[in-house]
Amino acid sequence: MSPLLEVTDLRILFGRSRREVVHGVSFALEPGQRLGLIGESGSGKTVTALAIMGLLADNAYVSGSIRLAGRELVGLRDRDLAPLRGDLMSMVFQEPMTALDPTMPVGRQVAEVLLLHQNLGHGVARGRVLEVLAEVGLEDPERVADAYPHALSGGQRQRVVVAMALINRPDLVICDEPTTALDVTVQATVLNLLDAELDAVGASCLFISHDLAVVSQLCERVLVMLDGDIVEQGTLAQIFNAPTHPYTRGLVATARLDAVAPGERLPTVEDFYQHPGRP
Ligand SMILES: Nc1ncnc2c1ncn2[C@@H]1O[C@H](COP(=O)(O)OP(=O)(O)OP(=O)(O)O)[C@@H](O)[C@H]1O
Ligand SMILES: [Mg+2]
Numbered sequence: 001m002s003p004l005l006e007v008t009d010l011r012i013l014f015g016r017s018r019r020e021v022v023h024g025v026s027f028a029l030e031p032g033q034r035l036g037l038i039g040e041s042g043s044g045k046t047v048t049a050l051a052i053m054g055l056l057a058d059n060a061y062v063s064g065s066i067r068l069a070g071r072e073l074v075g076l077r078d079r080d081l082a083p084l085r086g087d088l089m090s091m092v093f094q095e096p097m098t099a100l101d102p103t104m105p106v107g108r109q110v111a112e113v114l115l116l117h118q119n120l121g122h123g124v125a126r127g128r129v130l131e132v133l134a135e136v137g138l139e140d141p142e143r144v145a146d147a148y149p150h151a152l153s154g155g156q157r158q159r160v161v162v163a164m165a166l167i168n169r170p171d172l173v174i175c176d177e178p179t180t181a182l183d184v185t186v187q188a189t190v191l192n193l194l195d196a197e198l199d200a201v202g203a204s205c206l207f208i209s210h211d212l213a214v215v216s217q218l219c220e221r222v223l224v225m226l227d228g229d230i231v232e233q234g235t236l237a238q239i240f241n242a243p244t245h246p247y248t249r250g251l252v253a254t255a256r257l258d259a260v261a262p263g264e265r266l267p268t269v270e271d272f273y274q275h276p277g278r279p
Pocket of ligand 1: 014015021039040041042043044045046047048057059210
């Protein structure tokens with residue numbers, strides 16, 4: 001099986017000084033696989049995601065190779081890349097307001113993503129939008145569709161964004177800290193939703209988080225990024241049982257301690273497999 005996404009020696013530099021913030025990283029993602037990308041603040045997770053989406057700022061310089069479904073993305077003009085966004089690949093950002101236009105009812109925004117890539121009548125599109133809003137667990141989809149983003153809660157907005165990201169059944173969904181801005185209780189429901197929706201669509205996922213416990217709920221493999229380099233990659237079992245880099249060892253220790261109530265035994269990696277937090 002050839003990988004869906006293959007990143008080779010990706011370098012990202014910024015500004016006139018050409019400050020290099022990602023130093024030649026390589027990784028691959030198989031069809032249907034979920035890959036966690038973990039690392040501390042400023043390590044280069046978001047810029048790596050934006051490079052794949054072709055959404056980096058104009059002062060960014062990218063070299064290396066990003067192949068998606070056999071197509072080279074580095075060096076593509078935006079007008080060749082734009083049709084792939086929302087269709088072949090999509091992204092869920094940390095803050096749902098980044099993805100939503102405050103001046104337009106959310107139903108119209110979801111419909112626009114649909115109509116950009118599919119030739120549908122407006123009535124059919126509206127019906128499909130209501131269906132998808134219901135699928136992502138929004139009650140009263142008619143009311144939600146006619147609401148402006150500010151009239152919805154943070155959790156509702158993120159559900160709308162998940163609906164937008166998945167409505168065209170993309171092959172790759174990139175999630176960048178999709179639940180960090182939400183309340184803890186809402187976080188869990190949105191993660192469960194993402195989990196179920198990714199399965200339903202059969203999409204691959206690059207899931208960015210600084211939280212190994214969250215990544216372990218959703219992903220089979222993990223990349224660990226530190227200061228612009230990937231310092232470790234492997235399956236969840238490898239990362240939990242035999243972390244080689246000191247930074248990863250620290251992450252694993254914290255994730256395990258967080259998961260343990262006082263007096264309980266430390267969880268093993270089998271615990272994560274038996275109770276992966278799936279609905
Ligand atoms: N537009 C830009 N211009 C210049 N430097 C940038 C720009 N965007 C990001 N950077 C720099 O690139 C580096 C990596 O940033 P990035 O946003 O990818 O970190 P991150 O791993 O996503 O962190 P966090 O966990 O805080 O989201 C940082 O040093 C940041 O300052
Ligand atoms: Mg980031």
